[in-house]
Amino acid sequence: MTAARSRIQPLLTEAVLAGRIRELGAQIAADYDGKDLIVVGLLNGVYPFFADLTRAMPMEMDVSFMQVASYHGGTHSTGEVKIIKDLDKAIQGKHCLVVEDIVDTGTTLHKVRNLLQDREPASLKIVTLLDKPSRRKTEVPVDYIGFTIEDKFVVGYGLDFDGKFRNLPFVGVYTP
Ligand code: IMP
Ligand code: MG
Secondary structure (H helix, E strand, C coil): CHHHHCCEEEEECHHHHHHHHHHHHHHHHHHCCCCCEEEEEEECCCHHHHHHHHHCCCCCCEEEEEEEEECCCCCCCCCCEEEEECCCCCCCCCEEEEEEEEECCCHHHHHHHHHHHCCCCCEEEEEEEEECHHHCCCCCCCCEEEEECCCCCEEECCECECCECCCCCCEEEECC
16 A cells, blocks of 8 residues: 555545535535435445535434446447446435535536436435536536545545545545
8 A cells, every 4th residue: 555655645634524524514404404304325435425424414314325337438328327226215205415425527426416306306406525627528516515626636535546545534636
């Protein structure tokens, strides 16, 4: 890990992440006060953010997880999103908040949003820890953003390079 770690330049420290997530949690909990909320996490990258954000929201909620794979062009020219793991609960009539680690081109989230919208939730909002707006190809409304970052490849706090570095407690810029 040491050689690889030297290629990671810290961007958001544990303390900075924790401070912003506390703010986000309080704001979101206030917005959903008294509502029947289900918080949906997109695996795998979301796991640390999801755990910290939901624990910063002092309210009742259901939680559920989903894992999707999207094909950006390539063999699937339709760009369909494939559900690898679906939610274990219905969202119809509930207020649904989707939690994502990072919005890059927006393609994945746009499709997930359409897919969940078809299930007729009472409302559907999105929160992302990180946003890279300069990379957007598909417009998708993002309701809550932790941090807006430049077009750099980041790892840590759930984000991976080739499946690695998700367990780093901070977010750093990765230079291969
Ligand atoms: P997109 O918005 O459809 O392009 O895809 C977003 C997904 O791409 C995220 O959920 C991540 O899995 C991955 N991704 C995008 N940018 C980064 C990054 O800088 N580091 C790690 N994963 C990234
Ligand atoms: Mg992801």
